[in-house]
Every structure is written in structure tokens, then in C-alpha cells.
Amino acid sequence: MEEKRTRESLGSRLGFIFLSAGCAIGLGNVWRFPYITGLHGGAAFVLIYLLFLLFLAMPIxxxxxxxxxxxxQGVAGSFEVLKPEGGFWRLFGRLALAGNYILMMFYTTVTGWMLAYTWYAASGTLTALSPEQIGANFGAxxxxxxxxxxxLFVTVLIGSAICFIGLRTGVERITxxxxxGLLLIMIALAVRSVTLPGAEKGLDFYLRPDFGKLMENGLWNSIYAAMGQAFFTLSLGIGSMAIFGSYIGRDxxxxxxxxxxxxxxTFVAITAGLIIFPACFAYGVSPNAGPGLIFVTLPNMFNHMPQGRIxxxxxxxxxxxxxxxxxxxxFEHIIACSMDLLGWDRRKATTVNFFAILLLSLPCVFGFNIWSHVAPLGKGTIILDLEDFIVSNNLLPLGSIVYLLFCTTRYGWGWDNFIAEAxxxxxxxxxxxxxxYLLYVVPVIMLVIFAFGYYEKFFK
Known part of the structure; x- marks a missing residue:
């Protein structure tokens, strides 16, 4: 199939690596990974996670x-280009694109919390609050x-503005x-955390495997959690990585x-643990304190540190x-798919999607307040839970199985074509x-994860 326009490309290998890593690195690395590691016993869980990362997620x-x-092409057009006669593959491309929109519908809201707390911390607002007031501040x-x-507006504006500037001058350069900046800040925080008085207990918990602790939460639960973290940390299954492959050469x-x-x-996830666990043990904070760990517990901890505001x-x-x-x-993936499917230029695709994502994200925002009575997955759930469930428990695992079948069977692109390109x-x-292994073993593992996710959500 002949392309409608000259394909944009990244300016450097480093840009490709940082963009792809930036897509993978997110709140799952810097908050979810330390949290579930704490829940499942520390170092022994990390070992299992690394094995699944290597043998399950990376091939996909x-x-x-x-x-x-x-x-x-982006995910919406890539299957059509490589296997034009396959109606199922074309349908999956559209579903995967929808998954990117749903992901942005709640991820932008949570990112807004991070920006808000950056402002609160820098302005000294958190420093002036008592422990009770810090908890109330997040609820407020x-x-x-x-x-x-x-x-939310600030988040979407920043994301769209970076993409609006252009692939090389905006997305690549600013990423x-x-x-x-992320790596430098993490290293500084990790050095500070591991040198706190009492930090050695946190390091022991995090770096010395104790399989007895792993068993305390149930061996199967821990293995399932490790597989899920390895799988979701790389943002696989909805084409979020494929788009950056479309921007690089074959050298x-x-x-x-x-x-x-x-x-x-993995470095970011492991370093996040070096930040969280020594600090938690140094100040007597439970490492599995839950959603309030970042917004309630840690601000209290920082208030007791020398130079805590910094x-x-x-x-x-x-x-x-x-x-x-x-x-x-x-955002870049969504914009690229709009350009591929509709023939828009970058500016029009960015502008239209700025308003689309802003509007689509409002239900998640309202789910915490004026629509808090809506419980789409049962009592105690909110709209964010539904959006996260659609992406994390459905589109990501099923999408990864689709990529596996597409690249390994004759009904898709095929093994020889995949190997030649890779x-x-x-x-x-x-x-x-x-x-x-990829054709017969990995899909079974994925289906187990999928089925167990449904069991955990609806039957346990």
C-alpha cells in the first residue's frame, strides 16, 4: 500500500528509546510497582516480576x-497494511485505537493530581498543614x-502543545x-532515601528475598500480580509501542x-522502590499503605525531613x-492515527483531539464528586474503575494475544515476515x-491472567 504522505521520522536512536521508554514509564512504575512489591513480600516478588518481564512481556x-x-502506520492502520484481507485484524485496530482514548480518559485526570501536588509542595502549602489536614487536602x-x-486542562494542554510543535522539535526533544530530568531526580531522591537513619531495614526488605513473605499473601496471588505488573508496565497490547516503531529506520x-x-x-521501577521503601521504614510508614501513600502518607513524611519542602x-x-x-x-499515537486514517495534518489532528480528550475525560473527573453515586462495577466503585478495567483487564491482555497470533501464524502477518523485520x-x-513457546505457551499465560482478572473482579 502506498503511503499518502512522507512518513515523519525521529531524529535519533536516543529519541526513539526515550519516547518508547517514556510511554512505558508511568504511574505503574513509580507508584504501583513499589506498592504491590510491598504487598507481596518485597525482594522475592521482584525476582518473579523480572522473570515474567523477560520471558513474557519483552517478546511482545x-x-x-x-x-x-x-x-x-499506527495501530488503526498497521494490520490493514500488512494483512489487507483480514477483516478481524482491521476491527482489532479500531478497538485498540479506542483503547488509547479510554486510557487517556482517566490517565489525564490522575496526571493532573500529580501536577497539583507539585504546585502544593513547591508553594509550601503541604508544609503548613497538620497530618489530619494533609489527608483532608487530598479529599478536598x-x-x-x-x-x-x-x-485536567493543564495536563491535556501540555500534552497537546508538545505534540502540536512537531514530532522531532516537540515530542522527541521535550521527551x-x-x-x-526524571532520571536525575530519581537518582537524587534514591540517594537521599537510602541515607536516612533506619533506611537499612527498608533495603533489607526490598533487596533480600524472603519466600516466606511471598507465601503470606498466597503464592498464586503473588505470581498473578507479578505477571500483571510485568505485562502492564510496558504498555503493551493497544499499539502504544508500535507507533514509535513506525517512526524509525531499519538500521x-x-x-x-x-x-x-x-x-x-525496569531501572525506573527498581529505583522507585529504592526511594519508597527506605523512606517508609525510616519513618515507620507501612509500604502497602494504599492509594493514600503518595498523597497523604508521604507528604507527612517529607514534613519531618530536613529540607522536606525541597x-x-x-x-x-x-x-x-x-x-x-x-x-x-x-497523545502522539492518537494524533498519528488521526493523520493516517483521516488525512489530517498534525495541527488539525492535535487541535481536534485536544478538545476530544478534554471532553471525554470529564466523566472520570465527575466520578469523584457530582457523579460519585455512579458505581459501574458494583458498590464502592467509580467511573475511573470502569475505564481502567476496560483497558487493563481487557484490551491490554487480549490485544497482546492478537499481536502474538498476528506475528506467529499464517492467518496473520506470519512468523517469517515478523523475523525478517525484527x-x-x-x-x-x-x-x-x-x-x-510464543504460539502455544504465552497465549495460555495471557488467558490465565485474563480469566483470573475477571475472577478477582466479579467472583471473589
Whole structure:
């Protein structure tokens, strides 16, 4: 299929790596990973997570990159280009694009919380509050639709403005700055945290495996959680990675690039644990304190630290960078698909999607206040829970199975075509011997995750 226009491209390999890593790195790395690690016993859980990351998630990342690079399209058009006669593949492309919109409908709201707390910390608002007032402050933010809409607007405006400027001058250049800033802030916070008095207990919990602690929460529950974290941390299944494959040349083999990106994503997650756990143990905070850990517990902890206002500001800035890197990456994918499908230029695609995402995100905002009575998944749930469930428990695992089947069977793109694309260029090649494992073993694991997710959600 001949392309309608010259495909935009990234200016450097570093830009591709940082963009792809920025899409993967998000709140799941810097908050969810430390939280579930604390819940499931620490270091032993981390070992299982790393195994699943290597043997389950990373091969699918290579497949997404290969599909994107071969088709030069976003998820909505890539399957059609590589397998035009396949009606099912075309339908999946549209569903995956819808998944990107649904992801943005709640991720932008949560990112707004991070921006709000960066402002609160930098302005000294949190420093002046008592522990009880800090808890009430987060509740007041969620209960104020005007405040949430303001921070949602700021989030969407920043994300769309970066994409509006252009792929190289906006998305690539600014993501490089954000990622460099994120890594520097994380290293500074980790050094500060591990040198706190009493931090050694947190390091012992985090770095010394104790399989007895793993069993305390149930072995199967811990294994399921490790698989889920490895799978979701790389944002696989809805084409969020494939779009960046469509922007790069064929001078580098994709397996080696995937290893680098996975390593960077893992570094951020592991370093987040080095920030959270030593600080929690140093100040007697439970590492599995739940959703209030970041917005309630940690601000109280920072208030007791020397130069706490500075460290609190850096912490929430780091959280904002992590969240915004994902917002920009997914926004870019949505814009690219609009350009591919509708023939729009970048400015029109960005402008239309700015208003679309802003409006689509309002139900999530209202779910915390004026629509808080709406419980779409049963008592105690909110609209954000439904949106997250659609993406995390359905589209991501099922989408990854689709990529696996598309790249390994003759009914899709096929194994030989995938290998030829993945191995083109310098660097580490994809192991051909993995076809049987990928075709017969990995889909079963994915279906188990999918089924167990439904069981946990509706029957337990």
C-alpha cells in the first residue's frame, strides 16, 4: 500500500528509546510497582516480576515495534497494511485505537493530581498543614470538580502543545528533557532515601528475598500480580509501542532496542522502590499503605525531613514527569492515527483531539464528586474503575494475544515476515526457536491472567 504522505521520522536512536521508554514509564512504575512489591513480600516478588518481564512481556514489545516499522502506520492502520484481507485484524485496530482514548480518559485526570501536588509542595502549602489536614487536602481536591477540571486542562494542554510543535522539535526533544530530568531526580531522591537513619531495614526488605513473605499473601496471588505488573508496565497490547516503531529506520534490529527500553523501564521501577521503601521504614510508614501513600502518607513524611519542602517538590515533580511522558506518548499515537486514517495534518489532528480528550475525560473527573453515586462495577466503585478495567483487564491482555497470533501464524502477518523485520539492522537478533513457546505457551499465560482478572473482579 502506498503511503499518502512522507512518513515523519525521529531524529535519533536516543529519541526513539526515550519516547518508547517514556510511554512505558508511568504511574505503574513509580507508584504501583513499589506498592504491590510491598504487598507481596518485597525482594522475592521482584525476582518473579523480572522473570515474567523477560520471558513474557519483552517478546511482545518486539512484535509491536516490528508491526509498526513494517507498516509505517499506527495501530488503526498497521494490520490493514500488512494483512489487507483480514477483516478481524482491521476491527482489532479500531478497538485498540479506542483503547488509547479510554486510557487517556482517566490517565489525564490522575496526571493532573500529580501536577497539583507539585504546585502544593513547591508553594509550601503541604508544609503548613497538620497530618489530619494533609489527608483532608487530598479529599478536598477530589471533591472539587472545578479544581480537577483545571488540572485536567493543564495536563491535556501540555500534552497537546508538545505534540502540536512537531514530532522531532516537540515530542522527541521535550521527551528527552523530561526523561533526563526524571532520571536525575530519581537518582537524587534514591540517594537521599537510602541515607536516612533506619533506611537499612527498608533495603533489607526490598533487596533480600524472603519466600516466606511471598507465601503470606498466597503464592498464586503473588505470581498473578507479578505477571500483571510485568505485562502492564510496558504498555503493551493497544499499539502504544508500535507507533514509535513506525517512526524509525531499519538500521537497528528491534530485539536489542527492546532490551534497552525494558532495562530503562525496569531501572525506573527498581529505583522507585529504592526511594519508597527506605523512606517508609525510616519513618515507620507501612509500604502497602494504599492509594493514600503518595498523597497523604508521604507528604507527612517529607514534613519531618530536613529540607522536606525541597524533597517533596522534587518527588512530585518526578511523579509528574513520569505521568506526563506517558500522556505525551499516547497523545502522539492518537494524533498519528488521526493523520493516517483521516488525512489530517498534525495541527488539525492535535487541535481536534485536544478538545476530544478534554471532553471525554470529564466523566472520570465527575466520578469523584457530582457523579460519585455512579458505581459501574458494583458498590464502592467509580467511573475511573470502569475505564481502567476496560483497558487493563481487557484490551491490554487480549490485544497482546492478537499481536502474538498476528506475528506467529499464517492467518496473520506470519512468523517469517515478523523475523525478517525484527532482525533487520545491526544488533541482537530475535531467537527463532521461540516460535512454539510464543504460539502455544504465552497465549495460555495471557488467558490465565485474563480469566483470573475477571475472577478477582466479579467472583471473589
Amino acid at each position: 514489545m518486539v512484535m509491536e515495534f516490528a508491526v509498526g516499522r513494517a507498516s509505517r 481536591l477530589l471533591g472539587d470538580p472545578k479544581a480537577l477540571i483545571f488540572w 528527552k528533557i523530561m526523561m533526563c 537497528r534490529a528491534l530485539t536489542g532496542e527492546s532490551v534497552v527500553i525494558t532495562a530503562l523501564d 524533597w517533596s517538590s522534587l518527588f512530585f515533580l518526578f511523579m509528574s514527569f513520569a505521568a506526563m511522558s506517558t500522556v505525551v506518548a499516547v 532482525d533487520m539492522g545491526r544488533g541482537l537478533k530475535f531467537p527463532r526457536a521461540l516460535r512454539g
